[in-house]
Amino acid sequence: MSKRGTESNKLWCAAAGGAAGLVNGFFGGGGGMVLVPLLAGKCGLGQRRAFATSVAVIAPLCALSAGIYYLRGGLDPAAALPYLIGGLVGGLVGGRVFRQVSMVMLRRVFALLILYGAYKALV
Amino acid sequence: MTDWLIPVLAGAATGVLSGFGVGGGSLLLIYLTSFAGLPQDQAQGVNLLYFLPTAGAALPAHFKNGYVDKAALLPAILTGLAATALAAWAATALDTGVLRRCFGAFLLLIGLRELFRREPPAPGAEQSPR
Known part of the structure; x- marks a missing residue:
């Protein structure tokens, strides 16, 4: 620091x-x-x-x-619109609960989802 | 109705993670390309736009809780803007199939890194700032 x-x-x-x-x-x-x-x-x-x-x-x-x-x-803004609405709601929730989240668990779950995405894109 | 419902739910679920700053955008990209069937470049465009309301909704809480390091913002944003303009230009010039392969390789690297990360963050690092 x-x-x-x-x-x-x-x-x-x-x-x-x-x-x-x-x-x-x-x-x-x-x-x-x-x-x-x-x-x-x-x-x-x-x-x-x-x-x-x-x-x-x-x-x-x-x-x-x-x-x-x-x-x-x-970019097609019309295709993006529903995701923007969902993102707005998710962002509000994310900002509020951020203090209570376990960082370690978050990373583990996240890693598995990302690896699944890698599999879908590469295989 | 479901044309709208599923995308809104997908945006909300990944938006929580995006609000944390943990790569919800990458998860939305995976959803858009693997499930919604968007071409890679279109999905990337949607994802960029999606981050604006998501970040806008999460940031007031982050600022209020004192989690945003203001000294780091300016230098990071300045170089970031220059770099992102170049990269966005390059990505939109590239074949979408190639772009998708690159994206897959990137996800593989990140996923492995996160999975095998050794040390949990030190308790001291979790403290709220002064």
Whole structure:
């Protein structure tokens, strides 16, 4: 924690943001999966702060990427609408219950779901 | 009706995780491509847009609870914006089949990393900030 606010720490934050930006723009998501470990491991943020801060960093990146996808034909806003409504509700719940969630369990369940997705995309 | 109901539920379920910052977007991408049958690039576009209301809904609570590190925000967002513009441009120029393979490889790496992560976070790291 003593590193917080120093120049090298700022550089790590910038590097972490850049890495998350590459992933988030290229895959249209997943930036948080790169950003959270970097914020926690290199920028001296506690685990829970790393998660919450990543949401604040990723949001503007998604706004810019969504604009680019839209201009280049990779986005149909009408198809997105129901997901936006669901996401709004889920986000509200997520923000409120965040304090009570076990981080370890969350990671385990999440890992299995992600591996299932990898299987579907690759096999 | 179910045309709408299932997508709203899928968005809500993954939205809880997205609100945590734990890759709900990746899960929604898996749903969109594997179950809803969207092409990879369209799914990615939907997912980007979906994160805006989701993050917008979760962030007030995060700020209020003091979990957002404000010093980290500016440098991370600045380089992030530049990087994401480049990557978004590249992704929309690429063949969707190739894009899907890349996505699968990315998921495989992340999934394995999460599964075999050794140490649970230190109790001290869980504390609410000053």
